[in-house]
Amino acid sequence: MTVNVPIEIDDQFTELIVQQVLKQVNENEAKDPLASELPPYPNRKQVKRVLKIGDDRLNDWIAHGLLTIPFGKELRFDREDIRSFLDQQKV
Incomplete structure (x- = not known):
């Protein structure tokens, strides 16, 4: 047996x-x-600019497990991966 109940939702709601x-x-x-400014696969310069960090901090993150993707010379x-790494660091 099927019962159909019409539901009306007010426009204001x-x-x-x-x-x-x-x-x-x-x-x-x-x-x-990260959600709005970083491209899907940013380079070092983009990461540093958006997150307002320097080479030392980025190198430290890489040394502590931030994954990198070799892409030519850069x-x-x-x-x-950046989001996951930062979430793990907050714990």
Whole structure:
């Protein structure tokens, strides 16, 4: 047996939900520069610029396990690897 119950959602309620979701997305982007500024496979210069760190700190992260991707003469990083590494460092 199937019962169909129509559900009507008020336009004001829908708009309220949309506004709350947009607010949360904007707050998350503001908190996480990796999500909005770093390309998927940034080079050293891009990582240092966005995260506002120097060569010493980046080299230290690499020495402590941050994965790198050899790309010709330069190193690249996976944005998700950086995020995971930083999340592990917070613990």
